[in-house]
Amino acid sequence: MTRNAMIDEWYPVGLASQRDADGRKTALMGEPIEVRLGEDGNAKVTGGNGRVLPACIRYGHVWASLGDPQKPLFAIPEADQPGRRLVDVGVVRVRCSPLRAVENFLDIAHFPFVHTDILGAEPHTEVQNYKVEIREDDDEVWATQVQFYQPQAAKSAQGGITTQYMYRVPAPTCSILYKTCPPRPGEWDVITLFVQPLAEDLCDVWPWMALFDDETPMTDLIHFQQTIFVQDRSILENQIPGLLPLDPGMEIPTRADLTSVAYRRWLKRHGYTYGAQLVAQ
Incomplete structure (x- = not known):
């Protein structure tokens, strides 16, 4: 099925407590991604082609999107x-x-x-x-x-x-x-x-x-x-x-x-x- 309608959503891609400079390889909707500790201390998530993806840390997890999120991550x-x-x-x-x-x-x-x-x-x-x-x-x-x-x-x-x-x-x-x-x-x-x-x-x-x-x-x-x-x-x-x-x-x-x-x-x-x-x- 198409993923187009879902690429602008936020998704969990790892625990915030486990991010490090070496990075963790995983995937998101079929695309290889890597989650690592950024130089500024935040999370850095990159796609398969090396592009930097939107990312944030909330609720103990790193969140990322393959697209362009139109709203912040939902509130709890x-x-x-x-x-x-x-x-x-x-x-x-x-x-x-x-x-x-x-x-x-x-x-x-x-x-x-x-x-x-x-x-x-x-x-x-x-x-x-x-x-x-x-x-x-x-x-x-x-x-x-x-x-x-x-x-x-x-x-x-x-x-x-x-x-x-x-x-x-x-x-x-x-x-x-x-x-x-x-x-x-x-x-x-x-x-x-x-x-x-x-x-x-x-x-x-x-x-x-x-x-x-x-x-x-x-x-x-x-x-x-x-x-x-x-x-x-x-x-x-x-x-x-x-x-x-x-x-x-x-x-x-x-x-x-x-x-x-x-x-x-x-x-x-x-x-x-x-x-x-x-x-x-």
Whole structure:
């Protein structure tokens, strides 16, 4: 599929803490790139032909674009909130469409079956009614009023609770989850999925979190989130078709899929089709 509509977007290309003068070779939408520490101390990202790409550092990661971004990287206000622990989870390589990776993150119904006894458990399998909208002012997909019973909603959780959720899609390969913060009622834990599209069927996934949790060791926080995503990886790598279908007739949605339907509609509206399948084959 064409990548033209997506080249002006920002994408994660590495951890800010791991940039060095020697550089790290990777790829972005099929183009070889190199991420290194610039002479000014910032990140320097170069394309395959040596051209310097737009780059910035935010949310623990280096971000770059193959084109000319028309707006700054999306805001996550909680990243600057005092008292939060900012967690760089690392990277997981997944042989799937980058759009599939985001859509899976938005899926609530799989919790009891894929993340059994952690994010869900039988017989608590029903997805309650929730609200989904494309917020035109911000041009983002939002799902609100989501709730689900979880045996262990977070590493800091003590026993099962009914967890409140909000999902936000501010960019084609990024999603942000706001969920109940067990140690601090009234606040939201923030868990993100930043996806680097290496190719249409291959991606690096960079989870990142902003949490209120003063007790759990950092290693345990990272391990907990990595465990969740590794459980997802086998599902993602075996989905058929491999690319994300944007034709409404190719997969039959249910009530639990409302966020996915809105996400696909939003992608199609903008022509974000790198990693997508437009028509049935």
